[in-house]
Amino acid sequence: MITSIKGGEKAIDASHQLLSKRRRGDPNVAQLSVEQIREQLSLAVDRVMNEGSLYDPTLAALAIKQAEGDLIEAIYLLRAYRSTIPRFGFTLPLDTASMIVRRRISTTHKDVPGGQFLGPTYDYTHRLIDFALLDGCDDEDGLPLPDSDQVEDLHLHHDAGFISRTGLVEEELPDDSQEVADITRSPLTFPSTRDQRLQNLVRGDEGFLMALCYSTMRGYGRNHPYVAEMRHGDVSVVMEIPEIDLEAGIGTVQITECRTIHLTVGKSETPPRYTRGYGLLFGHSERKALSVAVVDRALRGAEFGEERRYPAQDEEFVLSHSDSVAASGLVQHLKLPHYVDFQAEQQLLRRLREDYDKRASEALAKENDDA
Structure with a gap:
């Protein structure tokens, strides 16, 4: 985030005190705990972890509390903290096929290998305000919870696997020939690679990505997707320890993975087929995972001979303007003093006005002479 001035320390200190007072709110109301935010506002926590590039639900909840629920400010706080943490190793790629599934759906086939798991979702709720929550009662209070063993540890092959055997979908062939980029350590370059994107x-x-995704489905990209598979659950994290030639599990993370397929006419030398979009995020983040997958596919248009005509297909436009922290910093810096800039602009404006008035006077004099 951008700051451009120093000074007014007493006023700034007083502002911080007022901010702390406002954050606390009415002292007669119980203070909101970090644990409550982490457990009861989990979708907000997941968003902050994703855009803050740090998987730590407690720290994300703390950032949300500190930012008074302003998620963009919380994301910035988490990124700033992340930049102070040393890196001491690398993990192996996540094996999402071995996920402990909490939710798994496919919209292309009713019967997919391994079955579908509806899990927790707002997709079928009535979108009616539940006033029972005002009294601290959940609408599911008193109902029996599912048994814990209903969350199954299954090796579920990705749904496009059996579609791929028909040859209708492009093959997923990972490129192991080059090192995976890390945009937190090295700046984004153009043209970008898919891992960077x-x-x-x-x-x-x-919100920005969802709007771009929406634009492609409304005709700005001819990119209507099908959700080949959406899955949410827990995945083991395995770390490679090269000093002792050992791979060790160090914990689990909750993730959401989305695979989309899109009909593509293709180049003249390739037959029409389905192509893929992909999104993988921390926590339960289905709306964003789907948006990422659709935008990912839109940005791959050049691979399939598609003309780049719309915003969602322009990698520099999408990638340079999607970062909420950078966007917020540049927008909010407008609230900081710009005295010198404004005075310089005023001087320029006065000179332009003087030139304009001079030309107008000369034109009027010429008109009078002609008359």
Whole structure:
């Protein structure tokens, strides 16, 4: 985030005190705890972790509390803290096929290998305000919870696997020939690689990406997707320890993975087929995972001979403007003093006005002479 001035320390200190007082709110109301935010506002926590590039639900909840629920400010706080943390190793790629599934759906086939798991979702709720929550009662209070063993540890193959056997979908062939980029350590370059784009999209603002995704489905990109598979659950994190030639599990993370397929006419030398979009995010983040997958596919248009005509297909436009922290910093810096800039602009404006008035006077005099 951008700051351009120093000074007015007493006023700034007083502002901080007022901010702290406002954050606390009415002292007669119980203070909101970090644990409550982490457990009961989990979707907000997941968004902050994704765009803050740090998987730590407690720190994300703390940032939300400190930012008074301003998620963009919380994302900035988490990123700033992340930049102070040393890196001491690398993990192996996540094996999402071995996920402990909490939710798994496919919209292309009713019967997919391994089955569908509806899990927790707002997709079928009535979108009616539940006034029972005012009294601290959940509408599900008193109902039996599902048994814990209903969350199954299954090796579920990705749904496009059996579609791929028909040859209708492009093959997923990972490129192991080059090192994976890390945009938190090295700046984004153009033209970008797909690994750079996917990392950038995960850190991007959810609303911005959803709007771009929406634009492609309304005709600005001819990119209507099908959700081949959406899955949410827990995945083991395995770290490689090269000093002792050992791979060790160090914990689990909750993730959401989305795979989309899109009909593509293709180049003249390739037959029409389905192509892929992909999104992988921390926590339960289905709306953003789907948006990332659709925008990922839109940005791959050049691979399939598609003309780049719309905003969602322009990688420099999408990737340079999707970061909420950068956007917020540049927008909010407008609230800081610009005295010198404004005085310089006023001087320029006065000179322009003087030139304009001079030309207008000369034109009027010429008109009078002609008359």
